[in-house]
Amino acid sequence: MLKILVCVSGGGTNLQAIIDGIACGEITNARIVRVISNNRNAYALERAGAAGIDACCVSPKEYADREQFHEAFLQAVEEKEPDLIVLAGFLVVLPEKMIQNYRNRIINIHPSLIPSFCGKGYYGLKVHEKVLERGVKVTGATVHFVDEGTDTGPIIFQKAVMVEEKDTPESLQKRVMEQAEWQILPRAIDAIANGRVRIEDGKAWLLK
Numbered sequence: 001m002l003k004i005l006v007c008v009s010g011g012g013t014n015l016q017a018i019i020d021g022i023a024c025g026e027i028t029n030a031r032i033v034r035v036i037s038n039n040r041n042a043y044a045l046e047r048a049g050a051a052g053i054d055a056c057c058v059s060p061k062e063y064a065d066r067e068q069f070h071e072a073f074l075q076a077v078e079e080k081e082p083d084l085i086v087l088a089g090f091l092v093v094l095p096e097k098m099i100q101n102y103r104n105r106i107i108n109i110h111p112s113l114i115p116s117f118c119g120k121g122y123y124g125l126k127v128h129e130k131v132l133e134r135g136v137k138v139t140g141a142t143v144h145f146v147d148e149g150t151d152t153g154p155i156i157f158q159k160a161v162m163v164e165e166k167d168t169p170e171s172l173q174k175r176v177m178e179q180a181e182w183q184i185l186p187r188a189i190d191a192i193a194n195g196r197v198r199i200e201d202g203k204a205w206l207l208k
């Protein structure tokens with residue numbers, strides 16, 4: 001059974017999609033062993049608590065410097081010996097050591113079709129603002145493995161969402177979550193938990 005550790009910063013609707021996916025059998029062969037937030041007030045922590053999942057906060061504000069924060073964060077991860085780390089709206093740059101130690105075992109959900117509207121500065125509502133500014137007609141979400149770059153790792157799943165003329169960043173964010181993020185994140189976890197994802201030459205492929 002795949003041991004998943006989920007990192008969050010905010011509302012935790014993607015975390016909820018994973019919790020629900022496991023509960024209803026959409027995700028099999030996996031369980032969440034811990035939720036870590038960098039933000040003590042994240043509603044995601046309440047969601048974890050309500051589901052009876054071990055949850056903790058490791059906030060950079062509570063450490064003298066970045067190095068000490070990274071050390072505490074890594075310890076909170078390693079304690080649980082996870083097989084897969086899921087960044088579900090996690091707004092912290094990971095320690096490099098963690099990326100090396102968990103190569104091809106960390107995934108992230110990004111609210112656009114990578115390589116559009118991604119990279120440094122593209123997070124949260126900003127992504128959707130840029131999408132509307134550019135006037136593209138199709139956007140979506142991507143689940144990818146995490147490497148040293150920003151949103152550059154192998155892509156596992158993508159799903160497109162149509163942009164509508166009357167969209168605001170908020171309405172688009174909501175639709176991308178409902179129509180794409182909450183669907184492809186559980187699907188990607190299920191595929192990994194059941195050995196259906198293969199990585200070759202820096203690309204991820206889904207086995208039938």
Ligand code: GRF
Nearest residue numbers: 010011012013014089109111
């Ligand atoms: C999502 O849009 C996700 O794609 C992005 O951050 C947001 C997190 O939302 N990385 P939530 O905390 O899962 O509700």
